[in-house]
Amino acid sequence: MENGDFSRLGGRLGLVQLLLLLIVQTAYAGSATWKTNAINSSWNDARNWTPETVPNGPDDVATFATSGITSIFLSEIEVSEIVFNPGASSFTITSDSFHLFTVSGLGIINNSGVTQQFIADQSLLTPETQPIQFTNSATAGNGTVFQALGGIDEDGSGGGKIEFFDSSSADHASIEIFDAAAPDEAFPGEAIFNPGSTAANASFIVHGGVNLRDPGVLGFDGATAAEAEITNLGGAPSSTKALEPQPSDPLRLQRKPLSPIRVAPRPEICA
Numbered sequence: 283m284e285n286g287d288f289s290r291l292g293g294r295l296g297l298v299q300l301l302l303l304l305i306v307q308t309a310y311a312g313s314a315t316w317k318t319n320a321i322n323s324s325w326n327d328a329r330n331w332t333p334e335t336v337p338n339g340p341d342d343v344a345t346f347a348t349s350g351i352t353s354i355f356l357s358e359i360e361v362s363e364i365v366f367n368p369g370a371s372s373f374t375i376t377s378d379s380f381h382l383f384t385v386s387g388l389g390i391i392n393n394s395g396v397t398q399q400f401i402a403d404q405s406l407l408t409p410e411t412q413p414i415q416f417t418n419s420a421t422a423g424n425g426t427v428f429q430a431l432g433g434i435d436e437d438g439s440g441g442g443k444i445e446f447f448d449s450s451s452a453d454h455a456s457i458e459i460f461d462a463a464a465p466d467e468a469f470p471g472e473a474i475f476n477p478g479s480t481a482a483n484a485s486f487i488v489h490g491g492v493n494l495r496d497p498g499v500l501g502f503d504g505a506t507a508a509e510a511e512i513t514n515l516g517g518a519p520s521s522t523k524a525l526e527p528q529p530s531d532p533l534r535l536q537r538k539p540l541s542p543i544r545v546a547p548r549p550e551i552c553a
Contacts, residue, residue, distance in 0.1 A: 313337055315345040316354070325356035325375070337361050340386050346370050346394075362387025364423075370394035376401040379411040379440060389416065389453070390423030397427055402442030402471065404431045404463075413443035413474075416450035422484065424454040430471030432460040432489075432498070439463075441471040441498075446505070448476075452484035459498035461489040470496045475505035485511040 314331035321329050325344075328334045330351075336359075337344035343363045352373045358381035366373070370393075377383035377400070392398050402414045416422060433439030441462060446452060452475075462468035470489075475481060481502075490497045500512065 312339070313341075313343040313345070315347060316349055318347070318349050320349055320351040323351055323353050323355055325354050325359060343387075346373055346398075349373075356383060357381045358383075360384040360386055364390045366390075366392045366394040366398050368393045368395065370396070370398075372396040372398065374399040374401065376403055377412075377414050379403045379442060382412045383414045384417060385415070385420045386417045387420060389420035389450070390426055390455075392423045392425040394425070397425055398423070399427045399429070402428070402430045402444050404433050404439055404442050404471075411440035411443050413445040415445045415447060416479075417447045419449045419451075421451045421453040421482075422446075422455035422457075426453075426455045428455055428457045428473075430457070430459045430473055430498070432462040432470045432495070433468030434463040439468045441469045443471070444473045446475045446479035448478055450479045451482045452480070452510070453482050455484045456487075457484055458487040459489065459500055461497045462495040468495070470498045472499040472501065474499075474501040474503065475507075477504035479505045481505070481507045481510035483509045485513070487513050487515060489515050 312333070312335040314333055314335050314337050317330055317332050321327070324330065326336055326338075328336050331337070338359050338361070340360055340362055342361045343365060344361050345365045345367060347367045348369065348371050352371045354373060354375045355378065356375065357378050359377075360382070361384075364385065372394070375398075379402075390398070400414060402411075404411070414428070422428065428444055430442040430444050432441045439462075441460070444457065457473050459473050460471040462470045473486070486500055488498045488500050
């Protein structure tokens with residue numbers, strides 16, 4: 283075989299490899315529906331979706347109907363929408379604390395008639411956690427429950443975070459914010475509303491700290507509490523907060539009470 287033949291063959295092989303790479307990449311991004319007979323609890327496993335592609339992109343829609351596996355764990359995901367079809371199972375979707383979970387389009391649409399739960403997990407051994415975040419005009423939906431878990435150990439364990447940016451909205455969601463589960467060094471759960479976002483008609487349960495544990499944090503930074511209902515439970519009182527980093531410790535938050543917000547009886551929360 284002459285040198286030119288080898289060159290042409292190498293070029294063809296390179297093209298084949300490129301095409302295979304593009305096919306693999308395409309197989310792992312796109313809108314899809316969670317399978318009735320999913321094989322495991324990982325959002326990031328394409329085999330759990332039909333078509334077999336992981337919803338993970340700013341234009342992607344993740345749809346849920348009935349399924350035998352309803353506890354789902356994800357890592358570093360962005361979607362435009364999460365849709366629960368009429369008659370869908372009740373799901374619990376947990377975001378790990380080391381990667382962002384972003385909803386950046388219409389948001390969460392719950393037509394299932396049952397509660398859908400989302401959990402912002404705590405971290406171990408580090409105060410740094412990545413939030414469940416809503417951006418653009420995404421909404422947290424109706425008939426949805428969110429939990430921001432508190433740190434669980436005394437070695438700087440970070441709490442789960444839920445954040446709203448841009449013109450996003452908590453809509454009619456129920457959001458529960460836990461205090462730190464260990465004293466002194468563990469951090470509490472947080473729900474933070476950044477400039478332009480709104481709590482809308484959401485309901486909040488904020489757990490006050492007990493036994494030297496930091497209370498849950500509900501923060502409004504240039505955002506509006508709107509018609510939100512806020513219930514404080516036990517320990518140190520915690521209502522809406524203006525948040526400013528303390529110069530001596532940028533990881534801690536200084537808490538300043540704002541004007542009173544309407545406090546309602548404890549809303550029903552489905553675990």
